[in-house]
Amino acid sequence: MEWLTAIKKSIDFMEAHLLDDISADDVVAEIFMSPFYFQLGFKILTEMTPSEYIRNRRLYLAALDVLGGKEKVIDKNCAWNKAFFLLYCIRDSVLIFYRICCESDFVDDGEFMSEKEIHEKLENLKNYLRSLGSVIVAFSSGVDSTFLLKVAHDVLGENAVAVTAKSCSFPKREADEAEEFCKKEGIRHISVDSEELDIPEFRRNPKNRCYLCKKEIFTKIIALAKENKITFVCEGSNMDDNGDYRPGLQAVAELGVKSPLRYCNLYKEEIRALSKEMNLPTWKKQSFACLSSRFPYGEEISEKKLLMVDRAEQFLLDKGFCQLRVRIHGENLARIEVSPAEMEKAFLLREEIMGALKSFGFLYVSLDLQGYRTGAMNEALK
Numbered sequence: 001m002e003w004l005t006a007i008k009k010s011i012d013f014m015e016a017h018l019l020d021d022i023s024a025d026d027v028v029a030e031i032f033m034s035p036f037y038f039q040l041g042f043k044i045l046t047e048m049t050p051s052e053y054i055r056n057r058r059l060y061l062a063a064l065d066v067l068g069g070k071e072k073v074i075d076k077n078c079a080w081n082k083a084f085f086l087l088y089c090i091r092d093s094v095l096i097f098y099r100i101c102c103e104s105d106f107v108d109d110g111e112f113m114s115e116k117e118i119h120e121k122l123e124n125l126k127n128y129l130r131s132l133g134s135v136i137v138a139f140s141s142g143v144d145s146t147f148l149l150k151v152a153h154d155v156l157g158e159n160a161v162a163v164t165a166k167s168c169s170f171p172k173r174e175a176d177e178a179e180e181f182c183k184k185e186g187i188r189h190i191s192v193d194s195e196e197l198d199i200p201e202f203r204r205n206p207k208n209r210c211y212l213c214k215k216e217i218f219t220k221i222i223a224l225a226k227e228n229k230i231t232f233v234c235e236g237s238n239m240d241d242n243g244d245y246r247p248g249l250q251a252v253a254e255l256g257v258k259s260p261l262r263y264c265n266l267y268k269e270e271i272r273a274l275s276k277e278m279n280l281p282t283w284k285k286q287s288f289a290c291l292s293s294r295f296p297y298g299e300e301i302s303e304k305k306l307l308m309v310d311r312a313e314q315f316l317l318d319k320g321f322c323q324l325r326v327r328i329h330g331e332n333l334a335r336i337e338v339s340p341a342e343m344e345k346a347f348l349l350r351e352e353i354m355g356a357l358k359s360f361g362f363l364y365v366s367l368d369l370q371g372y373r374t375g376a377m378n379e380a381l382k
Contacts, residue, residue, distance in 0.1 A: 006031045007041045014050070018057055024050040039348060049344040118270050125264040126155050132258065134159035134230045136221060139189070140170070141178035143268070144236035146282040147275045148261060152234070153187050162187050163224060165217045167194035168306045169290040173314065181281070192220050196292075197303060205301050209292060210248035218255050234258045239267045286323045287374060294327045304361070305331070311360045312336075319349060323372045332363035337372040 010027045017026075027050060028038050042050050129135065129152050137149040139162035152160035164178045175191075182189035194217050196202045202212045218233065225233050235252055238261040252259060261271065275283035294309045295301050305328055312326040312334060321342055327335040334357050338346055346353065346367055357365045 004041075006033050006038075010038065010042065010050070011053075014054055014057070018054065022054070039344075043345075043348055049348065051344055052341060055341065118273060121264050121266055121270065122151070122274055125151055125260055125266065128260055128263060129155045129160075129234075132156075132232045132234075134232070135258070136161045136163050136225045136228075136230050136233045138218070138221060138233065138235045138257075139164050139178055139182070140236070140288075141174050141181060141282070142236070142288055143275065143282045143285050144238055144261060144271055146181060146280055147271050147278075148234065148236045149181075149187065150185065150275075150278060150280060152260075153185060158188065159230075160187065161228065161230060162189045163221050164189065164191050165194040165221070166191050167196060168303045168310075169196065169213075169292045170194070171291065171310050171314070174288065190224065192217075192224065194220070197301065203301050205292070205295050205297055205299055207245075207297050208247045208250075209297070209301075210246065211251050213290070213292065214248035214251035215255065218251060218257050222255060222257075232258050234260055237262055238271060239265055289374070294325060296327075296329060299328075299330070308334075308361045312357050312362070315356045315360075316353070319352075321345070325372060326357075327368075328362075332361065334362040334365045335368050336366065337368045337370075340371045343367065343369075343371065 010031050010033075013027055013030045014022065024035070024039070028035050031038070033041075039049065042048075042053070048056070134156060135152055137145060137152055137160060139145045139149050141164075149160065149162050162178070162182050164175060166175055179189060179191075181187075194213070196213045196216050199212055199216060202209060202216075206212075218235075221233050225231075233255075235257050237246070237249060237252070237259050241249065242262070249259075251257075272283050291306050291309050291313075292301050295305070309326050309328055313324060316324050316326070316336070316338075321338055323339050324342075325337040327337065329335060336346065336353070354365045
């Protein structure tokens with residue numbers, strides 16, 4: 001097949017010029033193939049776009065340089081750190097913690113935390129949880145709450161109980177993962193129904209929406225704790241959550257809910273590192289926020305639109321997209337956020353994505369060129 005020969009030739013060309021400033025256009029010119037069919041054929045053969053292939057191979061070579069000792073990586077600056085994180089879902093500085101790159105020359109944008117200091121934080125967390133005696137952990141199956149629940153159960157045994165709040169703002173896949181984890185670890189798991197949509201003010205989606213939701217959920221969990229003679233309720237916010245608009249933390253403080261990870265000064269990257277060390281399946285899980293966060297403040301939240309968002313995000317996850325959000329504007333406009341590395345993939349699947357989202361109830365489907373970012377709806381508050 002001529003197209004297969006051309007694609008293989010394109011790979012040979014890219015391999016020979018990985019250290020040069022080449023683009024997909026340069027490759028197309030070399031193999032005399034139309035850009036559309038080149039992109040399509042390359043995707044079929046390698047399951048990635050040409051740009052993704054070039055980028056991943058460069059990162060691989062850079063990693064080899066790091067492992068080799070004192071040679072410098074290809075791109076020793078913030079671009080390297082960001083690209084590495086997009087590819088592996090973990091910072092290069094955290095890999096140092098695993099002693100994979102212990103002799104490297106590259107530096108991290110932030111302050112490096114030694115293995116000893118991270119383990120000291122873990123011991124502080126264990127001691128703090130031990131001092132609480134018995135806890136209910138608000139468990140969403142995310143990176144933070146999974147780590148907190150695991151440590152709490154290791155320390156307190158049956159005196160650590162998981163509670164998951166179910167609602168139409170919480171995807172079924174997350175609830176299923178929570179149930180599966182607790183069953184595997186032998187942790188008592190209780191589900192409660194969150195009824196935030198029954199609160200008229202919540203449905204109006206004000207700026208303090210998260211406060212209203214958290215207050216409703218934690219009031220129920222606190223009542224459950226009293227019923228089961230459990231001393232404290234804990235939640236999984238970490239130090240990184242202090243840097244964004246988080247009205248839900250106000251409800252946490254008002255109700256006396258404990259935040260052990262923040263109390264012990266644990267950051268997300270440290271939690272991921274420790275989670276990997278503990279063989280937790282969530283160590284590289286992507287960040288997730290409830291589906292209500294997909295709505296601009298002031299636009300009414302409804303069960304119908306939550307279902308549209310849930311189905312759209314599940315479709316994109318099933319297509320292999322990694323970190324994503326589907327924001328809804330008005331009644332029927334979808335604004336898709338994916339990582340910059342996956343934008344070419346989104347364009348290649350444009351027709352399929354449009355067809356699926358329109359079948360879910362969207363009339364307009366758009367791709368946000370800024371890409372995925374946390375707290376995108378908070379940008380309007382600044």
